[in-house]
Amino acid sequence: MKKFWQTSAVEKTLATLISIVAGLLFGLIIMLIINPPMAFGGLGAIITAGFLEGGSSMGRVLFNAAPLIITGLAVAFAFKTGLFNIGVSGQLMIGAFCAVYVGVKWNLPPSIHWLVALLAGVVGGAVWAIIPALLKAFRNVHEVVATIMMNYIAMYTSKMLIEATIYDTVRQEAQQVVVGARIPTMGLDQLFGYDKINGGIIIAIIAAIIIYILLEKTTFGFQLKAVGFNRNAARYAGVNDRSNIVYSLIISGALAGLAGAVIYLVSGTGMKLETSYVISPYGFQGIAVALLGMSNPLGTLAAGFFFGYIEAANQELQSWDFKREIIDIISSSIIYFSAFTLFFQKYARKVVAFFSSFNKPKGDKTPPSGGEIKPNDTLSLEGGQENGK
Amino acid sequence: MANSKMFFQNLLLRLKTYFTTKRIINFAIVIVAYILLAIFTTDNMYSLLRLTLYSSIPLALVAMGGLYSERSGVVNIALEGIMMFGAFVGILVLHNLQAKNIDGQHILFLALLIGGIAGLAFSLLHAFASITMKSNQTISGTALNMLALALAYFVGRALSSAGTEEITFRDNFRIPSIPLLENIPFFGPILFQRIYFISLFGILLFVVMAIIAYKTKFGLRLRACGENPQAADAAGINVTRIRYIAVLISGFLAGVGGVLLIIPTTTSFKANVYGFGFLALAVLISGQWKPTRVLVFAIFFGLLRSLANGIALVQQDFESIPFLYNIIRALPKDILEMLPYVVTLVVLALTSLKSRAPKAAGEPYDQGKR
Numbered sequence: 001m002k003k004f005w006q007t008s009a010v011e012k013t014l015a016t017l018i019s020i021v022a023g024l025l026f027g028l029i030i031m032l033i034i035n036p037p038m039a040f041g042g043l044g045a046i047i048t049a050g051f052l053e054g055g056s057s058m059g060r061v062l063f064n065a066a067p068l069i070i071t072g073l074a075v076a077f078a079f080k081t082g083l084f085n086i087g088v089s090g091q092l093m094i095g096a097f098c099a100v101y102v103g104v105k106w107n108l109p110p111s112i113h114w115l116v117a118l119l120a121g122v123v124g125g126a127v128w129a130i131i132p133a134l135l136k137a138f139r140n141v142h143e144v145v146a147t148i149m150m151n152y153i154a155m156y157t158s159k160m161l162i163e164a165t166i167y168d169t170v171r172q173e174a175q176q177v178v179v180g181a182r183i184p185t186m187g188l189d190q191l192f193g194y195d196k197i198n199g200g201i202i203i204a205i206i207a208a209i210i211i212y213i214l215l216e217k218t219t220f221g222f223q224l225k226a227v228g229f230n231r232n233a234a235r236y237a238g239v240n241d242r243s244n245i246v247y248s249l250i251i252s253g254a255l256a257g258l259a260g261a262v263i264y265l266v267s268g269t270g271m272k273l274e275t276s277y278v279i280s281p282y283g284f285q286g287i288a289v290a291l292l293g294m295s296n297p298l299g300t301l302a303a304g305f306f307f308g309y310i311e312a313a314n315q316e317l318q319s320w321d322f323k324r325e326i327i328d329i330i331s332s333s334i335i336y337f338s339a340f341t342l343f344f345q346k347y348a349r350k351v352v353a354f355f356s357s358f359n360k361p362k363g364d365k366t367p368p369s370g371g372e373i374k375p376n377d378t379l380s381l382e383g384g385q386e387n388g389k
Numbered sequence: 390m391a392n393s394k395m396f397f398q399n400l401l402l403r404l405k406t407y408f409t410t411k412r413i414i415n416f417a418i419v420i421v422a423y424i425l426l427a428i429f430t431t432d433n434m435y436s437l438l439r440l441t442l443y444s445s446i447p448l449a450l451v452a453m454g455g456l457y458s459e460r461s462g463v464v465n466i467a468l469e470g471i472m473m474f475g476a477f478v479g480i481l482v483l484h485n486l487q488a489k490n491i492d493g494q495h496i497l498f499l500a501l502l503i504g505g506i507a508g509l510a511f512s513l514l515h516a517f518a519s520i521t522m523k524s525n526q527t528i529s530g531t532a533l534n535m536l537a538l539a540l541a542y543f544v545g546r547a548l549s550s551a552g553t554e555e556i557t558f559r560d561n562f563r564i565p566s567i568p569l570l571e572n573i574p575f576f577g578p579i580l581f582q583r584i585y586f587i588s589l590f591g592i593l594l595f596v597v598m599a600i601i602a603y604k605t606k607f608g609l610r611l612r613a614c615g616e617n618p619q620a621a622d623a624a625g626i627n628v629t630r631i632r633y634i635a636v637l638i639s640g641f642l643a644g645v646g647g648v649l650l651i652i653p654t655t656t657s658f659k660a661n662v663y664g665f666g667f668l669a670l671a672v673l674i675s676g677q678w679k680p681t682r683v684l685v686f687a688i689f690f691g692l693l694r695s696l697a698n699g700i701a702l703v704q705q706d707f708e709s710i711p712f713l714y715n716i717i718r719a720l721p722k723d724i725l726e727m728l729p730y731v732v733t734l735v736v737l738a739l740t741s742l743k744s745r746a747p748k749a750a751g752e753p754y755d756q757g758k759r
Contacts, residue, residue, distance in 0.1 A: 030540075034547045084527055135734065141741045144466065144527070145674060148667045149730045149737075156727040287531055323546055328539035336514070336532035339524035 095257025125257020475644025508644020
């Protein structure tokens with residue numbers, strides 16, 4: 001029987017933890033090179049970010065985590081179908097525009113206004129994903145290049161749309177959404193004593209659960225994953241691979257649009273749509289979250305909390321004289337190291353084997369029966385004894 | 390006597406077989422097009438074409454880097470990041486040399502070389518991850534893109550005195566003209582007037598690398614590794630070594646391309662290479678992993694990209710045709726800037742169905758697999 005600590009999930013988690021530690025060490029080295037006396041303080045600030053000021057720090061972690069979780073889900077969902085959606089940023093920008101447009105221009109009762117705006121964001125993101133989806137399914141255009149191009153097109157399109165419809169010429173950014181269109185705080189601001197937090201985190205958690213059920217418990221999810229594993233085999237088994245590719249990217253885009261709505265449907269002091277020539281960085285952070293979460297919806301949820309946690313170090317880092325890019329350096333190097341999963345997993349296996357050897361009664365030399373642990377080491381020892389006879 | 394007569398007859402026969410009707414017509418078309426271009430290209434259009442060159446050469450070079458990497462079997466999405474890193478280091482060197490009052494063409498070449506070496510060093514990370522560690526090449530590439538951006542911002546900010554991430558340099562490297570060569574009709578004004586030496590060097594580098602990839606033993610081995618690494622291995626080729634070399638070459642070319650992109654187009658580097666690494670990937674794919682087609686598409690995309698800034702230049706040439714003139718004037722700049730990306734999508738949609746990537750691209754080499 002396989003013990004809990006010998007399952008592949010534990011190995012994967014251990015491998016992820018190794019890559020996180022490696023990433024943090026790399027960040028420390030960079031900080032040591034740039035500003036040696038402050039480096040360890042900076043690292044400390046990153047590690048303790050979520051607890052420095054009690055409740056309000058935790059509130060900040062949750063607030064940061066919400067968009068990261070949703071964009072992470074968007075990337076992870078496409079990953080499951082074997083598609084790499086780098087275009088989450090573009091879908092997010094278009095979704096955000098649609099949500100903010102509804103939030104500024106439409107007159108609806110406050111109780112449903114934010115829901116409608118949220119839905120508009122979802123639709124906007126989904127529509128933007130249809131183009132690369134169709135190109136991939138019917139014209140064999142590689143989705144990585146197609147979605148990158150759609151990012152740039154989205155950047156210019158959303159700039160032109162904002163300037164044509166909801167532009168605040170004085171502040172040179174989009175107008176504020178009306179109060180009823182803002183995502184309600186759902187009592188979280190009272191709970192954590194942090195006034196910026198809103199219901200975004202609850203939306204994110206619900207989205208993660210829905211995606212988990214969709215992928216793991218439905219036929220549709222099974223078909224999507226089948227196409228991801230082997231497109232030809234899935235087609236041979238009677239799955240329509242083309243329509244599944246289209247659905248997968250559309251759902252991924254819808255999630256990206258949802259993230260855009262969650263980020264920008266906030267009060268006047270929060271984020272506002274700008275009209276500069278910059279592609280939203282959230283999509284790329286979403287890639288990081290999905291990769292760290294191993295494209296599993298629940299893993300993505302955990303990874304989103306982790307990145308939200310180190311993001312919260314932003315303010316504290318300033319006092320240690322470091323700019324926020326050190327966080328990006330750390331998270332990108334974590335992703336780089338997490339690409340070594342296979343390699344780390346081997347070591348994680350050894351660590352597990354080492355610790356589980358303590359639990360065994362003395363003299364018991366039978367190798368663990370778990371298939372993943374190579375019994376070679378013990379076997380060769382015994383073989384040697386036989387030869388000696 | 391008879392001998393020489395035979396010779397001439399032979400020559401005549403050879404010429405006759407070479408100059409088939411189709412060939413003659415093709416030659417005629419090229420010559421007529423060349424003469425027409427030489428006559429009707431206005432000074433403003435020459436300016437536009439020079440602008441085109443500034444983006445086409447880096448695009449072609451970086452796409453050539455991608456060609457090396459993918460032909461050897463390693464997908465290199467990290468091109469954007471490598472370009473960013475190469476440009477960052479190269480421009481930093483330039484900035485520091487100029488701060489010490491050293492100036493002249495040679496420091497430009499030095500910056501180019503160091504940018505290339507920086508790109509090579511950075512691509513080592515990708516090579517290590519994707520060849521030695523056999524990890525997912527897309528993940529590693531994406532991580533390196535993010536890392537290069539963050540590093541360029543972070544280090545740029547730490548080094549610049551004003552606390553901005555900008556690195557500035559003085560651009561006095563443009564040479565007015567190269568004697569004799571500038572008099573070649575059509576090509577003279579584009580390639581040999583008001584140009585940078587390094588741009589010409591870039592063209593030379595592209596040609597040399599194309600020849601290496603397609604006319605040498607090394608090139609053949611490289612392409613074999615990307616098509617069927619197991620067979621290549623069986624034939625005695627060290628797949629790991631060839632792939633390492635290929636990725637490092639692609640890093641060098643991307644680094645050089647990064648410096649080549651920044652110097653003519655701006656005087657301050659701000660951790661931005663305008664998505665050229667990704668565009669180069671698109672050029673590579675629409676060019677079907679072949680040097681000549683890659684060059685054609687690089688020129689095409691370069692032209693589209695330069696339209697946004699260059700349209701004002703050619704505008705007055707169309708004054709005599711009111712219809713076109715009005716259309717050009719009415720086009721918003723954002724639409725023009727968006728154009729290259731839209732056209733890329735359209736071209737990809739038209740060409741991708743029969744697209745044939747190197748067979749083993751994206752797969753780590755596993756000796757035990759067949």
